[in-house]
Amino acid sequence: MTPDLPAIIESLLFAAEEPLRMETLREVLDGVAPAAIRQALDHLGAEYEKRGGGFYLQQVAGGYQLRTRPCFHSWIRRLRGSGSERLSRPALETLAIVAYRQPILRAEIENLRGVDCGGVLRLLLERRLIRVMGRKEIPGRPLIYGTTRQFLEIFELRDLKDLPTLKEIRELVPDAASPEPSSAPEDGKNP
Amino acid sequence: MQSTDYAVRVEHIFEGPMDLLIHLIRKNEVDIYDIPVALITEQYLQYLDWMQTLNIDLAGDFILMAATLAQIKSRMLLPVHSQETETEEDPRLELVRPLTEYLRIKEAAEMLSQRNLLGEHTFVRQPEALPRTEVDETPVVRIGLFELIDAFRQILDRVGPAHQVNLDADTISIKDRIAQLVDRLEQQPSLTFDELFQGQGSRTEVIVTFLAILEMARLELIDFVQHVETGIIRIFYR
Structure with missing residues (x-):
């Protein structure tokens, strides 16, 4: 292993515009064994944790990316001005259905939510969280929906298998099933 | 009510x-x-x-x-x-x-x-300007179906006549091709018309790709733009 391999990879992570995939790293670092790359990435990640600085190394959407620690979000908000617009509860629910049940048709989504979802789907398409994957060959040839890579990036997921598993609903716990998304993010929930 | x-x-x-x-x-x-x-x-x-x-x-x-x-x-x-x-x-x-x-x-x-949302709880360095803006500065025109068909014919000519016997029954459906193209466009927001057909040896494959592109245009997933001077057609993912 080249002694400065972690530093080289760090520079790549810093300059990359999107999550850096293992394949890209292997291509760029021509000749370096994948095991050594992975070891260097682990080393970097552990180093950032130990240092407890402003960012961390996150595995997201099939790649590696440097991200700022959630506890500093309000500072970055100040730097960048207004943040991205929050998703409404209906939009989040619809997105959750698409994420967990894809590929899925609009009729199936509406069946689950019991309401019309046309407007919400359009919003999610515009924000590139979901995409049209094609048409189902049944009468009316309805569109098939699925999530995008951007969805994985925004929700900090490695891949779709990384979605949290759902518990069985045993009983209705008072006020546990439909809380509004908390408006203030708590701090200590960084990885 | x-x-x-x-x-x-x-x-x-x-x-x-x-x-x-x-x-x-x-x-x-x-x-x-x-x-x-x-x-x-x-x-x-x-x-x-x-x-x-x-x-x-x-x-x-x-x-x-x-x-x-x-x-x-x-x-x-x-x-x-x-x-x-x-x-x-x-x-x-x-x-x-x-x-x-x-x-x-x-x-x-x-x-x-409740996850750490990008753009809300966590941030990444802002990417530099995408190459698309570069293309936007050069004179381009939106193109219609006929220009597309012309471009398609050129590609079909290059593939060669239909006398190739295709023993491979594993042909791909339009739906699958759309999914493949969307995957590629997610990696790379714009592709030239020629690039879309790269590595496709058989007429069937080329035709399936073309039909997939038309379907994607109809679903408003992509935009076509033609460079005025070079005549190169580019496909943009919307």
Whole structure:
């Protein structure tokens, strides 16, 4: 292993515009064994944790990316001005259905939510969280929906298998099933 | 649902009939697997009445749920014959299944919203300007179907005549090709027309790709732009 391999990879992570995939790293670092790359990435990640600085190394959407620690979000908000617009509860629910049940048709989504979802789907398409994957060959040839890579990036997921598993609903716990998304993010929930 | 000049959108109170049902079940502190249908139906209808007197515009979904509730209630009242008890399931399951499913979705949505969201809790360095802006500065024109067909013909000519015997029955469907192209466009927001056909040896493959591109244009997934000087056609992912 080249002694400065972690530093080289760090520079790549810093300059990359999107999550850096293992394949890209292997291509760029021509000749370096994948095991050594992975070891260097682990080393970097552990180093950032130990240092407890402003960012961390996150595995997201099939790649590696440097991200700022959630506890500093309000500072970055100040730097960048207004943040991205929050998703409404209906939009989040619809997105959750698409994420967990894809590929899925609009009729199936509406069946689950019991309401019309046309407007919400359009919003999610515009924000590139979901995409049209094609048409189902049944009468009316309805569109098939699925999530995008951007969805994985925004929700900090490695891949779709990384979605949290759902518990069985045993009983209705008072006020546990439909809380509004908390408006203030708590701090200590960084990885 | 009266036609009045003042109406409130019901979404802000209860998003849909499912939310109202969950609200009632919780309010009465009853078991979701043992819903007292008569009681819940009565209260559900009271809410509908109340909303209508307030001129809240009720979506048809609320009425449909009221009908479902009434139907389940009447089925519960029917005498159960002893020989049928084994085959006939609790009519309330028709309600319980979608309700529990809906609760799972709510939980999933909640879990998603509690993650470290990019752009809200965590940030990445802002990417430099995308190459697309570069292209936007050069003179380009939107193109129509005929220019596309011309370009397609050129590619078809390059592939060669149809005398190649294709023993490979593994041809790809248009739907699969769309999925492949979307994957590529997600990696790379714009591709030239030629690039879309790279590595495609057979006429069938080229035709499937072309049909996939047309379908994607119709679904407004992509835009075509032609460079005025070079005549190169580029496809942009929207």
